[in-house]
Amino acid sequence: MTAxxxxxxxxxxxxxxxxxxxxxxxDVVRLSPPGFGAPVPDGFACTLSGYRDWLxxxxxxxxxxxxxxxxxxxxxxxxxxxxxxxxxLRTWVxxxxxxxxxxYVWHDxxxxxxxxxxxERSVAELxxxxxxxxxxxxxxxxxxxxxxxxxxxAQGPEMGKAILSFYRSAVQPALARLxxxxxxxxxRPGLAVIGTEDRLVGSEEMRRRSAARAGAQPAILxxxxxxxxxxxxxxxxxxxxxxxx
Numbered sequence: 390m391t392a393x394x395x396x397x398x399x400x401x402x403x404x405x406x407x408x409x410x411x412x413x414x415x416d417v418v419r420l421s422p423p424g425f426g427a428p429v430p431d432g433f434a435c436t437l438s439g440y441r442d443w444l445x446x447x448x449x450x451x452x453x454x455x456x457x458x459x460x461x462x463x464x465x466x467x468x469x470x471x472x473x474x475x476x477x478l479r480t481w482v483x484x485x486x487x488x489x490x491x492x493y494v495w496h497d498x499x500x501x502x503x504x505x506x507x508x509e510r511s512v513a514e515l516x517x518x519x520x521x522x523x524x525x526x527x528x529x530x531x532x533x534x535x536x537x538x539x540x541x542x543a544q545g546p547e548m549g550k551a552i553l554s555f556y557r558s559a560v561q562p563a564l565a566r567l568x569x570x571x572x573x574x575x576x577r578p579g580l581a582v583i584g585t586e587d588r589l590v591g592s593e594e595m596r597r598r599s600a601a602r603a604g605a606q607p608a609i610l611x612x613x614x615x616x617x618x619x620x621x622x623x624x625x626x627x628x629x630x631x632x633x634x
Contacts, residue, residue, distance in 0.1 A: 397461020401426025401543035411626035424551025436558035441469035475576035487591025489568030512549035575604025
């Protein structure tokens with residue numbers, strides 16, 4: 390049985406390094422969405438549906454149901470697969486189930502990206518500058534410096550274009566409409582990772598409510614934020630291993 394990890398924004402697969410080192414598994418595959426640590430193929434649509442279809446195609450290549458884990462953009466993409474292609478999954482894990490709640494409002498930075506002109510300026514500021522400057526921005530968000538430096542190395546104009554395309558495809562009520570199908574995700578066992586200090590993917594109440602609609606267990610990670618897998622990889626691994634067990 391393969392465990393597949395999908396990272397988010399503004400990241401690469403390196404974000405999983407510390408967590409995967411704590412797992413008692415040798416069957417781990419890490420997939421980076423195009424633009425977020427992987428090249429964007431010609432003609433690829435960096436949108437909600439484009440990333441869902443990309444992940445479906447990648448899982449079909451594996452050829453057996455997997456334990457699928459997603460974070461941020463990867464987390465919402467995992468939910469998209471769980472709602473539409475549960476046959477590809479043994480289990481699913483996401484920290485982004487709350488964004489499908491009908492009351493979810495995008496965080497301030499995402500709303501900037503969704504605004505023409507302002508979004509272009511915002512991603513240029515976020516992803517521009519030297520490697521050291523980009524590293525410091527990630528460290529300021531609570532990410533281990535060694536991991537931050539590797540994430541910063543993957544950042545650039547192509548990621549900026551992917552950010553703008555994805556978040557503009559997800560302007561509300563796009564996610565709320567997709568969230569109407571959350572009960573379909575209950576076809577496979579799910580785990581909703583809830584970092585109590587994560588302010589980007591909805592309130593804890595929204596995440597619990599969406600998890601219940603998706604038939605998913607909540608995994609409460611006290612004191613951890615958006616990058617829970619880096620902040621406390623031991624506790625994060627413990628939550629996954631308990632769920633898989």
